[in-house]
Amino acid sequence: MEGTVLKIEKFSAFFGENQVLKEVTLSIPQNRITAIMGPSGCGKTTLIRCVNRMHELISDAKVSGKIFLDGEDIYATDPIIVRRQIGMVFQKPNPFPMMSIYDNVIAGYNLNGIRLAKDEKDRIVEESLRKAALWEEVKEALYRKGTFLSGGQQQRLCIARALAMGPTVLLLDEPTSALDPKSTSHIEELIVQLKDTVSIILVTHNIGQAARVSDFAAFIYLGELVEFGSSGSMFTAPRDKRTEAYLTGKFG
DSSP: OOOEEEEEEEEEEEETTEEEEEEEEEEEETTSEEEEEOSTTSSHHHHHHHHTTOGGGSTTEEEEEEEEETTEEGGGSOHHHHHHHEEEEOSSOOOOTTSBHHHHHTHHHHHTTOOOOHHHHHHHHHHHHHHTTOHHHHTTOTTSBGGGSOHHHHHHHHHHHHHTTOOSEEEEESTTTTSOHHHHHHHHHHHHHHTTTSEEEEEOSOHHHHHHHOSEEEEEETTEEEEEEEHHHHHHSOSSHHHHHHHTTSOO
C-alpha cells in the first residue's frame, strides 16, 4: 500500500460500560479517499470522532489502543493541535450563523487566538473557497452571512472552513446525507479533487457513493472491522460473507 498517513492500532472505544469499537486496526493511505461503511450504530462515527479526539468530550467516554498521525501518537498530543491537523465536516451543514462567509472560513484561526495580517486572511479565505469550489459563487458576497447559501453551498463552506487550517487529514461524516442529488454530486466531485492535497476519510451509509468516490473501503459491523481493502476488490469480490450481505442490501 502507498504511504500511510494514519495508523489505528487495536483501538477500542467505550461509552461507560458499553463498548462501541472493538480493537480496530487500520492503516489509512495518504492522499487517498478511504470510505468507512456499515449499518447505523456500528461505530463508524465514533471511530472518526476518536481520530480527531472529539469522542472524549462526552463525559463517560474512554478509549484504549493507539492512533498515530504521521508517526505521532495523537493521544499524547494537545487535542487542539490534533483538531487543526485533522479537520472534520459533519452530516448537517453547520456554518456559524452569526458570521459572514469570510469569517466562517477563518473561524478556526480566530477561535484558536491565532492572529493573522489582513492580506494573509484574504489569501487563506480565497484559497480555501477555491479548493472547496465555492469562490466563484460567493466572491461578491463574502461579507454576507453563510446561512443565506443553499444547503450544498453551506456544506462546501464547511469544507472550506476545515481546509483553511491546512489539515493533513479531512474527516467527512455522511457529508451529503442532508443534501439533494445535485448538491451531492457536486460534493462528490469536490471530494475526488481534494485528495491531491489532503487524505480523506469518508463515513457513509451510501454504498453507491463509496463505490463512486473511494479508493479504499473499510466495513465495520457491531464495532469490529470486518474487512478493509481496495474499493475495486471489496465491491466486486468481498472476502467476508457479512460484507457481501451488507453490500447486497441484506441488512443495514
